[in-house]
Amino acid sequence: MTAAFTFPGQGSQAVGMGKALAEAFPQARAVFDEVDAALSQKLSALMWEGPEADLTLTANAQPALMAVSLAALRVLEAEAGLDLARDAAYVAGHSLGEYSALCAAGAFTIGDAARLLRIRGDAMQKAVPAGEGAMAALLGLEFEAAAAAAAEAAQGEVCQAANDNGGGQVVVSGSRAAVERACEIAKAKGARRALMLPVSAPFHCALMQPAADAMQEALAAIDIKAPVVPVVANVHAAAIQQPEMIRASLVAQVTGTVRWRECVAFMASHGVTTFYEVGAGKVLTGLVRRIAEGAEGVAIGTPDDVAAFKARPRG
Template sequence: MSKTAFVFPGQGAQYVGMGKEITENFSVAKEVYQEASDYLGYNMNKLCFEGPNEELVKTENTQPAILTTTIALLRVLENEGIKSDITAGLSLGEYASLVKSKVIDFKDAVRIVKKRGKYMQEAVPQGIGTMAAILGLDKEKLQKSIEECRHYGVVETANYNSPGQIVISGEVEAVKNAVKKAVEYGAKKAVILPVSAPFHCSLLKPAGERLEKELLKYSFNTPQVGVVTNVDAKLLKDKEAVVPSLVKQVSQSVLWQDSVEYIINEGIDTFIEIGPGKSLSGFIKKIAKSLNAQISIKNIEDVNSFKALINSL
């Protein structure tokens, strides 16, 4: 019997035009965009379908835009009766997992991530922090690179995405030097990322504190589907664990590789990436290969991928 995981992408997956085709073909998707527009007080359709890109890439806009697109696609799948046994999301994507598992209503989630984006953006002034992707270097050597550059400022691991892909985050000078050091230690590639803030490092703790105050205004439910959290790479224990987990997630490393390994070890053999882009599919493929696990990876982001997914099930 096949077991399925729904996985949801994070910030960086957005593009102008995302979700447009799916809303033109499915009324249930259209309703999600309308709900988001009503809850946030601006035209979510226009932002996602027309941009401009300069508006879409602002963190406080990106986060609700990706969440809306993701949930619209999720509703289309659910309408077809497709279910998941477990769920996980990368950073922002974890909020889609919480909506999927009925821990939180979409109307509350979209408001929270709007604030989350704002707090994350405001935590560190523009130009102070950055992030970099390090490819083809093991964890131990990367850790050494980081430790040797700490005297330049804050630099920490932000995302363990897949074997051979780790993202670091921190103050510009420290990150740039850690990139050079990583190359010296044998990294195949090390590139500074085009991000507006140093996400998932201790510089973002003030954003986590502000987010906690916001989260405490809402009520959460017990998960109806297992949610694997970024901070622990384990199942969310209960509704009491939601707020601490989401607060930590802002300034701690995202354990994506560990999360996917956990899901595979739970006997899941099918992953469906729901949302714009296919970045998670690439990570999952590498992780499964490192475990010698035979899995199937599918995605849905538009009508063609939806049809291909339905035909493959």
Template structure:
């Protein structure tokens, strides 16, 4: 059964923590089964890594991406097993868009694990460590951030890359240009402009070589029309054609994440309730800043899962 006012959203990098989903794994067999499936593709024990590894190990991009994909898909499978209703639409933040596509039936989970591991590796390789940077800007409108980046570029690359909520934008590019843009944003009146602990400038033109290398692998993978509409990061619209979805997932690597527009599009389509399907509460928090009428749920723990299943039942 589909709930017409329910949307699922899937988090991206930054939500990973050592020990995540431990409580859920005790309650839901789908967690360990999904992690085992991913481990067989990756060639290492992903569950052991995220329970017993070091934070710096799971922060390596080529490990973070399959880890978060697996966590989100595992929770969605647990949701289904608990009798949770089917959402009317989905969206994922950056890497989370791959989780949405798997849960919407666009591609097989194992294929997605392979692709996002490679996506992470290529994105990290595209810019040598230390040469790229990202920073969060709080308290400026989008245009002011864009203007600050334009004035700070000085022939380098620095652009707005994550439009996360009104007044919260992430910028990225070359390290020196980002440092200049941080100063420019502060001068323009930003409440805060602070570097993020990320070494690669994701969603900038500097990622285009990674996209071009990943494109043939995406093209060779079977994609199907989505069973549930997915709102895409690149243009904040759904797409039904598998070939067009493949092109969007290549473009997404070097294009801004228009998250504010994605959430607004879901609200305009009738969404009143969101479930954040993955570790952490980042997207639930952003949703309330974007549209206060939205009710957001998390399902990371058995108690949260039970409450969300009941609250969204038709």
């Protein structure tokens, strides 16, 4: 098998996402209904009608993005005969997308995934008082240089590499003043650009420890099954299938670096040549081309994308 199925993270949300799938396919509609029921909230109405500011809230964006990914996956299974156990070498997801990947591979139910992501989103938002944390994208520096800039900028505060996205794109996270210092240090080290990001909290850094504690408690109450396909975990950049290792990696992920560049490189080095991005947006598809030379990225999030997938030769 030469295909991997990947699932996007926060930032890919947009008002209207998933609506065309729900209108065209009952399997998609069923997923949105299941998520609405699990959360006792009409999240689907917020996704399709907005307002955008409410959809962007971490506690809404995380389960919403998972819902779109699983809706698209269920449609691929029904319409194109997709069987991950047969057709995928690996699954992986960027940050919250790891929950989508695990759910897709049968590690836990859609309802459990929705509830976990609501807890995760709430806990991440509450972990740091508004305005005290920040994130910034450093463009044009490789990971080691960006991580060094973050360490130099910390000066007793928290500042660390949060996302290694590949293609010379590294996101740093931590205390606002430290992140601002990291931007200046990165520019001095040759970064092409250093941009403060419009995020509501400093994700994937030590300041998120209260959220990691909340996830440890929440995940302890969930039945996790061995996924039918190995999951390439953010914090390991390697394939895992043991339920207890999955549980521990999801806790570690809250404060740890999303090693996406290494995750994609791992899959490519193990024979993956096509990366299907299932869900909203095309962020991961764009990153694939910068990480794995010669690999193909294919985004699947609309009825037209489903039709194109059905028409593709797969082997």
